[in-house]
Structure formats: structure tokens, C-alpha cells
Amino acid sequence: MSSEIREQAARKVIEVLPHRAHDLARLEASRNGNxxxxxxxxxxxxxxxxxxxxxxxxxxxxxxxxxxxxxxxxxxxxxxxxxxxxxxxxxxxxxxxxxxxxxxxxxxxxxxxxxxxxxxxxxxxxxxxxxxxxxxxxxxxxxxxxxxxxxxxxxxxxxxxxxxxxxxxxxxxxxxxxxxxxxxxxxxxxxxxxxxxxxGMPALRAALDTALSRVPHARAYETGLLLRETNEELHRLRAENQQTLEGLRQTQKHQRQAFDDGLKAVIEKVSVDIETMLNALGADHAIVPDTAKDAYGITAGKRERAHIQIAYSKACIQIDGFLAGQGVIGLPREQHTVARSLNTVMIAVMGVSVKFRKDLRRMFCDAQGRERMQQAFTHYYELSDDRKALASQIANAEAALASLQGAAVAMATLEETA
Missing domain, CATH: 3.40.50.300 (P-loop containing nucleotide triphosphate hydrolases)
Structure with a gap:
């Protein structure tokens, strides 16, 4: 095997075990034939x-x-x-x-x-x-x-x-x-x-001759020692990194499950409240448009639209409270608008206001509407700072593990020529 291949293998190991650089250089220096x-x-x-x-x-x-x-x-x-x-x-x-x-x-x-x-x-x-x-x-x-x-x-x-x-x-x-x-x-x-x-020189030279005769055995011992220590360290680090990665993945999975379950429960609760409120209403005055003469007066339509908006706002407040506890508040920077007050997840998903029964029913009383809210909020949950940080940790752990696995393969190459 060429020295270039050995050098490449050594570099892969040193990438993950930089403190082993001298040991790997010593392996090369003490190769048979030198x-x-x-x-x-x-x-x-x-x-x-x-x-x-x-x-x-x-x-x-x-x-x-x-x-x-x-x-x-x-x-x-x-x-x-x-x-x-x-x-x-x-x-x-x-x-x-x-x-x-x-x-x-x-x-x-x-x-x-x-x-x-x-x-x-x-x-x-x-x-x-x-x-x-x-x-x-x-x-x-x-x-x-x-x-x-x-x-x-x-x-x-x-x-x-x-x-x-x-x-x-x-x-x-x-x-x-x-x-x-x-x-x-x-x-x-x-x-x-x-x-x-x-x-004293003849005695020193005689002692050196004896020591030189021991060099092949000492080299074999040292080679085995360095290979064993390096492999054991790689094995230990791989096991630790695998455990860390599995732990991070479990955390990611459990957090997502807790979010999904919690959000679903909140949406179902407010949906029941909305549907109960809507079913208690009589004639639909909200759909009756106001006339010019009603501009400064109180009408049945205005009262109902205000009632609907209040119910909608209460539902949003409950959902928003849950989301805030999960760190889902502001929009990603790339979605920001000039109006800072609009740069929230709640407004991006729910809008600013609802004034008609059909809109409330579509959002809260229809299964597809509830699923749409679940998916939209989940999308922003995955874009939250905490979730991105966790995803980054997982990506780093995966990269580290891949490097360690590559180093283990490289060590096998070095062992073949030791």
C-alpha cells in the first residue's frame, strides 16, 4: 500500500482525533523496513x-x-x-x-x-x-x-x-x-x-547493541499499543456519539408528539366553544350589510359581527398561549413585513379578524379547517429557534458520527500495513 494512501487514512483519523497526530506519525516512522x-x-x-x-x-x-x-x-x-x-x-x-x-x-x-x-x-x-x-x-x-x-x-x-x-x-x-x-x-x-x-564507550556500545536487538519487538509492541488505544478511543467516541444522536432524535420526536397532541387538544377545545356559540345564535344578522344611514348607529349586524370577533379573539388567545409556551411566536426573518405588528405566527395563520359565521365554521367546525390550522402551526413550530437549534445539533451529531465511522475505516487501512 502506498505512503499516499496511508497518509490519507491518517488524515481521516486526525480529523476526529487531532491529539493522536503524533501517535500516527510514530506508527509511520516505526514501520517494518525502516x-x-x-x-x-x-x-x-x-x-x-x-x-x-x-x-x-x-x-x-x-x-x-x-x-x-x-x-x-x-x-x-x-x-x-x-x-x-x-x-x-x-x-x-x-x-x-x-x-x-x-x-x-x-x-x-x-x-x-x-x-x-x-x-x-x-x-x-x-x-x-x-x-x-x-x-x-x-x-x-x-x-x-x-x-x-x-x-x-x-x-x-x-x-x-x-x-x-x-x-x-x-x-x-x-x-x-x-x-x-x-x-x-x-x-x-x-x-x-x-x-x-x-x-566507558565499549560498555555503552555493547548495551546499545543489546537494545538494538530488542527494537523489532519493541516496535511491534508499540504498534499494537497505538493501534489498540486509537481504535478503543474511536469505538468509545462512536458509541458516545451514537447515544447522543439517538437521544437528540428521541427528544425531537417526543417534542413533536407533545406539540401535536397539545395543539390538537387546544384546537378541539376552542372549536367546541365556537360551535356551541354559533349553534346558540338565532337569525344571521351579520350577513346583512349596513346602509349609509347605519354608519354611526348600532345595528343587529354590527352587534353580531362584534360578538363573532370576540369569540374568534378568545379562541386565538388560547391557541396563542399554547404556541408561546412552545416558542412559536414570531415569523422567520425572511417573512417579515414592514409592519412589525403583523410579523407573528398567529396573524400569518389566522389572519386579523373574522366577522361571519361561515368563516368561523370553516376554520373551527370543519375537520379540514382544523387540520389546516394544525399543519400551518406545525410548519412554524419546525421553524422556531428551538427546533432549528435541535435540528442543527442532530445534523452536527450525524456529521460527527459519519466522520468517526470514516476514521474507523481508515484505521483498518492503517492496521493492514502496520
Whole structure:
């Protein structure tokens, strides 16, 4: 499977689990076929580059008394990739620190934590990093060696013991690999075996060889761990999102049912009241038009039309009270008119006034009229702010679940090539 397909799969997972970006990058870095990586990490000018050169047996990495390594530098030697990271304090908090941490956490199978003996105790930053490296080792089986470098710059063995004891007091049970790159180079050039042994380099190299033999097993363990953790998180999130989505859908369904039932009950009640009122009326005076001479007088028609309007208004007030409790009041913005008083659901559905019996009967006493009101008010109910907000939550939950399902498929792709 091509690296491009793996990258696409990783991106799908990172979209929903952004905090897993480093884990997925580590999966790619530790793929079978990639050489094991040994990384030196520590503070600037603590002898990291010189240490690598001695371990490799070649002047591969640049060495100087001034700041030299400002980016990740590497070489492959005898099937091992050796990585020299910038000093942790070379350019604190900016690009160099990021390169060093990238090397420690992403690229490396074995970390050589280097501390110059002449510095004495570890500072707070070194202590924190070493604690993180050791904790990571317990979790992933990646290995970290503490290398106490430049021991030749100490006055004597007694001072080396004092420094070692001080560090052990800071980091109990730490195994110190005390080395001198200078002694080792001199022993090689002069053929002095005793100097080579006193340099500590042969013992460190032997320990590294043993550690390198464990890398395939450690990688398999870490790969399984990262895949399992990521899959478990995806499974948990999918279950949580599915539960959330089902809950939202149930809420949407129950709210709608409660609205439908409540509105129907209100409409039926006012319809009974209207029909009772209409049946109690005698002659239909409302349909008799007023004449010009009746303009300022009280007529039977005017009285009946006012009576009908009052009954209609009372019915509207009861319906409106129910709707207000459901958040169905104002019209959607796109339906607004210049007259603000008209921008209500009640006016949009019921109109402003009713003055004739036939209109009341058509609206309240006819089954089709009642159904029309039910459908019209339900339409505006679904356009209310609360219902739109709930619909938006459901849409977001559906999208999140789809993304999680896509990520699960992508994880299967990554597992195939792990």
C-alpha cells in the first residue's frame, strides 16, 4: 500500500482525533523496513555530536565548542539511523527545541539522554524531560539511556562519584552510563585498551547493541499499543456519539408528539366553544350589510359581527398561549413585513379578524379547517429557534458520527500495513 494512501487514512483519523497526530506519525516512522533510530538529546554543548561520532567510529557529525547543531542531522551506519538533535537550550522555546523534541518523541527507538558531568546536577528542564522519556518507555517499551558525558573534565574519580550520587538522588534507580569521547578517541588513536575501557564507550556500545536487538519487538509492541488505544478511543467516541444522536432524535420526536397532541387538544377545545356559540345564535344578522344611514348607529349586524370577533379573539388567545409556551411566536426573518405588528405566527395563520359565521365554521367546525390550522402551526413550530437549534445539533451529531465511522475505516487501512 502506498505512503499516499496511508497518509490519507491518517488524515481521516486526525480529523476526529487531532491529539493522536503524533501517535500516527510514530506508527509511520516505526514501520517494518525502516532502520532502527538512535537519537541523542540533551542540552547544548554537552558532547552529543562527539558521542555519536565515537559510537559510529567516524567523524560524521559536526563538532565544535560553539553552538553547532541547529537542525536534525542524521546518518545511516551499519543498518542503524543515528540522529543528532539540536540542544534543548540552543534556542529555547523556538525551532531548535521543536526539532529536539521531534527527534525524541517521534523518530527515535532508542534515546540517549546526554548530560555533561561538569554540570553536576540536572536542571529542572532536564529532569522534566527525563521523567517524560522514562514514562514513555514504560508505556511503549522504547528505551532511554542516561549518558553522563565528558567525565574526563572532572578532577578525579571522587568527583565523578559525587556527581553520580547527586544525580541518583534526583532520579532514583537511574542507570548512569559514564563516558568520555575524548578518552575513547585517544585510546583508538594510540591503541591503548585501558584508556578505551576507562572511556566507558565499549560498555555503552555493547548495551546499545543489546537494545538494538530488542527494537523489532519493541516496535511491534508499540504498534499494537497505538493501534489498540486509537481504535478503543474511536469505538468509545462512536458509541458516545451514537447515544447522543439517538437521544437528540428521541427528544425531537417526543417534542413533536407533545406539540401535536397539545395543539390538537387546544384546537378541539376552542372549536367546541365556537360551535356551541354559533349553534346558540338565532337569525344571521351579520350577513346583512349596513346602509349609509347605519354608519354611526348600532345595528343587529354590527352587534353580531362584534360578538363573532370576540369569540374568534378568545379562541386565538388560547391557541396563542399554547404556541408561546412552545416558542412559536414570531415569523422567520425572511417573512417579515414592514409592519412589525403583523410579523407573528398567529396573524400569518389566522389572519386579523373574522366577522361571519361561515368563516368561523370553516376554520373551527370543519375537520379540514382544523387540520389546516394544525399543519400551518406545525410548519412554524419546525421553524422556531428551538427546533432549528435541535435540528442543527442532530445534523452536527450525524456529521460527527459519519466522520468517526470514516476514521474507523481508515484505521483498518492503517492496521493492514502496520
Amino acid at each position: 532502520p532502527p533510530v538512535v537519537t541523542v538529546i540533551g542540552k547544548y554543548n554537552h558532547g552529543k555530536s562527539r558521542l555519536l561520532n565515537e559510537l559510529i567510529g567516524a567523524e560524521t557529525f559536526s563538532v565544535a565548542d560553539r553552538r553547532e547543531t541547529v537542525r536534525l542531522s542524521d546518518t545511516v551506519h551499519q543498518g542503524v539511523r543515528w540522529l543528532d538533535a539540536p540542544g534543548l537550550d540552543a534556542d529555547v522555546g523556538t525551532e531548535d527545541d521543536r526539532h529536539a523534541l521531534h527527534a525524541a518523541w517521534l523518530a527515535s527507538d532508542i534515546r540517549l539522554f546526554v548530560h555533561a558531568a561538569k554540570e553536576g546536577e540536572l536542571d529542572a528542564k532536564e529532569l522534566a524531560l527525563l521523567a517524560e522519556l522514562r514514562a514513555d518507555g514504560e508505556r511503549t517499551q522504547r528505551q532511554t539511556f542516561f549518558v553522563l558525558s565528558q567525565i574526563d573534565q572532572l578532577a578525579d574519580e571522587a568527583e565523578l562519584h559525587r556527581v553520580s550520587d547527586a544525580i541518583r538522588a534526583q532520579v532514583p534507580d537511574v542507570m548512569l552510563n559514564a563516558v568520555s569521547s575524548t578518552r575513547h578517541r585517544k585510546g583508538v588513536e594510540e591503541g591503548k585498551n585501558l584508556l578505551l575501557e576507562r572511556s
